[in-house]
Amino acid sequence: MSHPLHAIDQGTGSVLLLLHGFPLDHTMWRNQTETLATKFRVVAPDLRGFGKSSIEPIAAKTGIAIADYADDVAAVLDNLGVREPVVVCGLSMGGYVAWQFFERHRDRVRALVQCDTKSVADTPKARETRYQMAESVEGWGAAHVATLMAPKMLAATTLSSNTKLVDEVTDIISRTDPVAIAAAQRGMAHRDDKSELLGAIDVPTLYMVGEEDAISPPAEMRAMADATPDAEYVEIPNSGHLSPMENPHAVNHAIDDFIARRL
Numbered sequence: 001m002s003h004p005l006h007a008i009d010q011g012t013g014s015v016l017l018l019l020h021g022f023p024l025d026h027t028m029w030r031n032q033t034e035t036l037a038t039k040f041r042v043v044a045p046d047l048r049g050f051g052k053s054s055i056e057p058i059a060a061k062t063g064i065a066i067a068d069y070a071d072d073v074a075a076v077l078d079n080l081g082v083r084e085p086v087v088v089c090g091l092s093m094g095g096y097v098a099w100q101f102f103e104r105h106r107d108r109v110r111a112l113v114q115c116d117t118k119s120v121a122d123t124p125k126a127r128e129t130r131y132q133m134a135e136s137v138e139g140w141g142a143a144h145v146a147t148l149m150a151p152k153m154l155a156a157t158t159l160s161s162n163t164k165l166v167d168e169v170t171d172i173i174s175r176t177d178p179v180a181i182a183a184a185q186r187g188m189a190h191r192d193d194k195s196e197l198l199g200a201i202d203v204p205t206l207y208m209v210g211e212e213d214a215i216s217p218p219a220e221m222r223a224m225a226d227a228t229p230d231a232e233y234v235e236i237p238n239s240g241h242l243s244p245m246e247n248p249h250a251v252n253h254a255i256d257d258f259i260a261r262r263l
């Protein structure tokens, strides 16, 4: 059953749905919302348990399936009265949700923008690491997760020269509910491989990746674009895994340009 989410809804025009990464919230799209809501209606939810969206404590043990996050997002659009197909833009875990949203709510998708994400499922080792975090995060606290994850998410140049952004990412992760972290780790560990889906995507799709993304590397994202019938591929300079935060100007331009040409 879907779960009510907190979401921002700003601007008018074609709907651009922004799905955040893990373990972040809608504020990771701050720069996109400010700029792109002058041209589009930007809807940016906090996935279940993240940001201002609530979660049942039991979810730390049961996990939340990626399909359930996708259905929550469909309910957000229903609640906002959005009936027309939208541009779905997801980053990393948000991209996993976007694949499921495409499969489960196909008639609601006009185009896809997949940022710094993957189509493949986890390796057994990656799955094990997720279970370890799911088991331990309540004891550790989210601030420890921030110290583990932030350095891997950001490009070397961001880490050495943009303390403000490093602090912002650290703060977002540190204030995330450990229940949401555990639930999402279990959900991601169980997610299906979507490689077969790529060839069946029948909407314009933009793949976008930070040049220094070590989590979803450019070569992997380029291969996803090659496997998708109507795809474009853009690398974002001076960025790691969080390209919309690390180089917002280039990301905003890429999204705006893609929508202007393809919709």
Ligand code: MLT
Residues within 6 Å of the ligand: 020, 021, 022, 023, 091, 092, 093, 094, 188, 215, 241
């Ligand atoms: C994210 O940024 O959402 C994460 O890297 C997703 C993941 O852990 O696979």
